[in-house]
Amino acid sequence: MSAPARYTLHHPRWYRRRISVFWWLEKRSYVVFVLRELTSVFVALVSVLTLLQVRAILAGPEAHAAFVSGLGSPPAAILLLVALVALVYHSVTWFELAPRAMPVRLGGRRVPDALVAGANLAAWLAVSAVAAALVLGMTR
């Protein structure tokens, strides 16, 4: 009447579409996501550079002068400019993300995300201006 049932020893494999490692190039929003995640590499670079600068300062005036002139060389300056763009992108996306990761409530109502992000952006600019003024004032 019907073919005898066949049993396989192993569980059948379901069909799964193979996804390329470059899946994130398929859509603009995926590329933006991966670029945002990769800003962390430049964050780590700045941490390491800060440590190297502290070590150069402790090693003496000549070591520090050599370190600073190394940073001023064209390849380093181009890398640092790229890093600065990445860091600014990190800051802006971080402030946009903050109200979504941690909603702020006031009087039982959720404060609009744009307001929280805007306040963070304004605080960032203020903190940056104060920090720059302090550092630039150290020459006096």
Next chain:
Amino acid sequence: MTRSPTPLFWLLFSAGGTLAAFLFPVHLLLFGLVFPLGWAEAPSHARLLEIVEHPLTRLGLFVFISLPLFHWAHRFRYTLYDGLMLKHLNTLIAVLCYGTAAAVSAVAGWTLLAVR
């Protein structure tokens, strides 16, 4: 009950991300571009040394260097995990990322403690 270490790493990730978001751009602008390229007069070495030697500055520098490294470790770990689809190497990637952040932090701590 075993406790997952994930909340700790997430806390370090978000604290480091916030610190980097607020202070890293201005820091890199001044010490990475403005001073090396001579766009403004840089603080003298003597003044910088005096500041670095202060105990509170050293504590601050340790946090300034270390927390963002753990931000990188967490974010980069999941970028490799999702982006390159290396789910089978999850443990190795986690150990390498957090391990690198911990190792560089240890060098920073040792450098800052050894002053004077």
